[in-house]
Amino acid sequence: MESVDRKPSAETEALVREVLERVADKWTLLVIEELGGEAGPRDVRFTRLLERVGGISQKMLTKTLRQLERDGLVTRKVFPVVPPRVEYRLTPLGESLGAAVCGVWEWVERHKDEVRRHRGTYDAARS
């Protein structure tokens, strides 16, 4: 067969999936978007993220941020003051992911009405 296979290797494939799943969870994209919004602030505090990413719980925000930190996508700056002050910021790597994700984000914004229309048609057809 021409162009052989796009399969790079089982291991690479597994890694791609692993990273993809990390990125593609319920909150990660929202948090990245919030940290990387072009006009938005660069360093963001925990509580501010909690407010901006509406609906997220403390637990999930913490977890999401830890995962992003582990993957080298955000840095966590702790100020030894009281009450605590912690600031999160996208790393260059995180920013590059934000840019890539931006394409999907834009697709959704551009096509959401079309998607909604299709859903309506589909649902109506079998009710």
Added chain:
Amino acid sequence: MESVDRKPSAETEALVREVLERVADKWTLLVIEELGGEAGPRDVRFTRLLERVGGISQKMLTKTLRQLERDGLVTRKVFPVVPPRVEYRLTPLGESLGAAVCGVWEWVERHKDEVRRHRGTYDAARS
């Protein structure tokens, strides 16, 4: 421009999230990738997808395809033969999503080693 607020409205925001979550689940991206691979076949049968998207179960493949169909991203062509023959194909809308997703896919392939390295460092630092 300052682009003031990126917040379009609570309703739009909700829709974006809804579509985003649909797209960002465990299997959707894999299935789209399989249907939209540039060198890959256009019309794909159920069983073939089952083989190509390794690890997916019948149940989840069916569910994923139904969701994609509902959103107008794939068409489902049923041939009235026996044994059954069903072919799936990306719609133009689905292809445009595939293109957008491609950016993320490429990011992952390009940066997966870096991510893996960060993970190693992070894990080592607190073991």
Added chain:
DNA sequence: TTCCATACTCACCAGATGGAGAGTGTGGAT
């Protein structure tokens, strides 16, 4: 008559997900 292929659908169930709400530590303000 029995088997087979294909594309499902369904019931069951373990494990993962994630929300709610309480608890923690510290030092300054009241």
Added chain:
DNA sequence: ATCCACACTCTCCATCTGGTGAGTATGGAA
């Protein structure tokens, strides 16, 4: 002495996710 701010961390628990394996329909082949 008490309270508060902030950024967590922990436990409990309901819901969701998704895998397994069985069942279904149909007509042709053996």
